[in-house]
Amino acid sequence: MTHSQARTDSLPSIEGTAHLCLLDGPYVVDNGRRFLVPEGSERLLVFVALRNGQAVSRRKVAGTLWPSVTEDRAAGNLRTALWRLRSSGIHILDAERHTLSVRVGTSIDVFTIDAWAGRLVDGSADHDDISIRHFHPAAIELLPGWYDDWIIFERERIRQKLLHALEILSERLAQEGRFGEAIEAAMTATEIDPLRESAQRTLILIHLSEGNFAQARHTYTAYSRLLESELGIAPAPELARLVHSVR
Known part of the structure; x- marks a missing residue:
């Protein structure tokens, strides 16, 4: 299924708490709204999420998810995937200069x-x-x-x-x-x-x-x-x- 566009639905949620759903997902529920993850960003979000709160280096993420391209190209793919997430209304990844992690408080x-x-x-x-x-x-x-x-x-x-x-x-x-x-x-x-x-x-x-x-x-x-x-x-x-x- 193509997730090129985020879909939002009203869902019950604790205000201010984001939920990342990998079971029957992935999708995100944030402030009671449901967001589908863009297809080009799914593996990025899941890879970081499975670190269970631990930060992971950008280089490791890029090298793991795009192992068959050059380091510069992999870094570019990573930036694109992050941009797609933000453009879809998903803001649960903290992107530091050298690391990525799931936002504190996200279940x-x-x-x-x-x-x-x-x-x-x-x-x-x-x-x-x-x-x-x-x-x-x-x-x-x-x-x-x-x-x-x-x-x-x-x-x-x-x-x-x-x-x-x-x-x-x-x-x-x-x-x-x-x-x-x-x-x-x-x-x-x-x-x-x-x-x-x-x-x-x-x-x-x-x-x-x-x-x-x-x-x-x-x-x-x-x-x-x-x-x-x-x-x-x-x-x-x-x-x-x-x-x-x-x-």
């Missing part, structure tokens, strides 16, 4: 969900964090169709972190007796990565905790068949013992 949705996942993983989650509503499916496949190395790395980093977080979330929910939500979180993880044994184990354990022994065996059987079909292997013996020990 970036991918790092909001990343922070939530981090609290679950490191054990610092509070009661409000123990909810599947914080999960955004688009975070699993950050900017699909983008194949730059720096995007692929960040996409996989976030994906793995969220999978760990979903497993922990499902366990915490089960401990609180919120089995419906626990099953949803665990099944979300298994849908994202059906071959992931830790996610399947978590789902099976929740079924067992709820007393749904037949469902636990059904899940195990389906997983066993999938492993055999895809990889020609069987589940870990510990998982088999867990299920078959149930009478």
Whole structure:
């Protein structure tokens, strides 16, 4: 889709706060107005944004985004991309003489969900964090169709972190007796990565905790068949013992 012209729509927003949306984006919401990012500036904005507040040198940005042209041409491309952003009404990049960074106070949705996942993983989650509503499916496949190395790395980093977080979330929910939500979180993880044994184990354990022994065996059987079909292997013996020990 061509983003040669910014489109603005009225959206709810905290006045004075800008939001950079990379999930289902990129686009920017600033003072309640939505701005599409010009096509020629998308990679620039995303590259700087993924530094998560850290400043990055102009030379590094230009060299990474335009590696096949001369240094002067890359610097010129960078200036053009910055001009396109400003012309579109997007003013969330601070352009210093030698560095670029996202304006202080700008929220970036991918790092909001990343922070939530981090609290679950490191054990610092509070009661409000123990909810599947914080999960955004688009975070699993950050900017699909983008194949730059720096995007692929960040996409996989976030994906793995969220999978760990979903497993922990499902366990915490089960401990609180919120089995419906626990099953949803665990099944979300298994849908994202059906071959992931830790996610399947978590789902099976929740079924067992709820007393749904037949469902636990059904899940195990389906997983066993999938492993055999895809990889020609069987589940870990510990998982088999867990299920078959149930009478």
